[in-house]
Amino acid sequence: MSSKQTMQLLPVLVSLALLFVGTTAAARKTTHLKFYMHDVVTAVPSSPATTAVRVARGVTPLPLEPAIRFGDMFVIDDPLTEGPDSASPVVGTAQGFYIFASQTDFALMLTVNMVFTAGPHNGSTIAVLSRDAILDPVRELPIVGGTGVFRGATGYGLLRTYSANSTTLNAVLEVDMYVRARV
Numbered sequence: 001m002s003s004k005q006t007m008q009l010l011p012v013l014v015s016l017a018l019l020f021v022g023t024t025a026a027a028r029k030t031t032h033l034k035f036y037m038h039d040v041v042t043a044v045p046s047s048p049a050t051t052a053v054r055v056a057r058g059v060t061p062l063p064l065e066p067a068i069r070f071g072d073m074f075v076i077d078d079p080l081t082e083g084p085d086s087a088s089p090v091v092g093t094a095q096g097f098y099i100f101a102s103q104t105d106f107a108l109m110l111t112v113n114m115v116f117t118a119g120p121h122n123g124s125t126i127a128v129l130s131r132d133a134i135l136d137p138v139r140e141l142p143i144v145g146g147t148g149v150f151r152g153a154t155g156y157g158l159l160r161t162y163s164a165n166s167t168t169l170n171a172v173l174e175v176d177m178y179v180r181a182r183v
């Protein structure tokens with residue numbers, strides 16, 4: 001092909017490329033998922049069994065709460081339910097860990113896969129890698145990927161503490177996910 005022919009073809013190629021990008025973008029949509037996460041550090045008669053287990057003990061006590069130490073790490077397999085009540089229908093589980101990652105504040109590094117086990121997203125997962133400053137009213141959860149219908153997902157979540165008990169350290173967390181994927 002001569003360079004003149006190439007030049008004549010260029011607008012066509014550019015249009016085709018734009019069309020392709022447009023189609024790809026249109027095939028992705030944002031899905032809003034809302035559910036509740038039950039983090040049970042201490043099993044008590046009124047709560048489900050323990051779902052968060054401390055597997056590593058830090059060294060430096062936090063200034064505001066010496067019972068918690070910088071470096072404490074918990075592995076979690078927290079049930080996800082439709083509503084805030086632990087008896088509400090289960091939609092999945094949050095599997096991963098959190099670490100007290102600040103030497104001064106209640107700031108966790110929260111790394112979890114939201115694994116869906118019921119409903120339209122059964123078998124799919126969303127991967128979250130986040131900073132969870134637990135006293136903040138709203139924390140943002142960056143979505144770093146996903147599997148199944150959420151393969152290649154992007155987007156974010158919002159995490160709010162629905163209820164927490166300072167004695168047992170058990171908490172119910174409200175999660176809103178805005179997932180962008182080809183679903």
Ligand SMILES: *[C@@H]1O[C@H](CO)[C@@H](O)[C@H](O)[C@H]1NC(C)=O
Pocket residue numbers: 117118119122123
């Ligand atoms: C979720 O998918 C698994 C595997 O396909 C299946 O065994 C299970 O019954 C499904 N659960 C629900 C609640 O649909």
Ligand SMILES: *[C@@H]1O[C@H](CO)[C@@H](O)[C@H](O)[C@H]1NC(C)=O
Pocket residue numbers: 044165166167168
């Ligand atoms: C926290 O949990 C303890 C143990 O189950 C319970 O006695 C106490 O009432 C709870 N506190 C709140 C504020 O719910």
